[in-house]
Amino acid sequence: MRIEKRNEQTVWYSYGEYAFKASRLASGNIAVWVNYKGCNIAFPMIIRELLDNMEEYNNFNVTVNRDWNEHIGFEVNQDEVELLIGEILHFCTENDPVSMDLTEKYTDEEWYT
Numbered sequence: 479m480r481i482e483k484r485n486e487q488t489v490w491y492s493y494g495e496y497a498f499k500a501s502r503l504a505s506g507n508i509a510v511w512v513n514y515k516g517c518n519i520a521f522p523m524i525i526r527e528l529l530d531n532m533e534e535y536n537n538f539n540v541t542v543n544r545d546w547n548e549h550i551g552f553e554v555n556q557d558e559v560e561l562l563i564g565e566i567l568h569f570c571t572e573n574d575p576v577s578m579d580l581t582e583k584y585t586d587e588e589w590y591t
Contacts, residue, residue: 511551520550522578
């Protein structure tokens with residue numbers, strides 16, 4: 479995974495066809511938004527029980543966050559960001575994103591704000 483861009487509170491990562499936007503919140507937690515080929519795949523991942531799987535098998539708490547332009551993202555403790563991104567990539571390996579309902583799109587201008 480490589481860092482694409484960084485500003486005061488946000489870091490953008492890329493990994494193959496995936497991109498992640500990780501923003502520090504006032505609470506100290508980090509919100510992570512997922513981008514697969516320009517689409518937000520968070521909601522289809524939630525429907526396929528990503529959050530339940532992470533809580534059950536990894537014993538860490540992930541909550542839904544909609545602070546950025548009402549897009550669905552995931553909020554975790556600062557120390558769990560890498561684990562979250564790893565679990566998202568693993569989940570996508572087992573649940574092909576192409577088969578998900580990819581209706582929510584990001585614009586390039588929006589993604590990097």
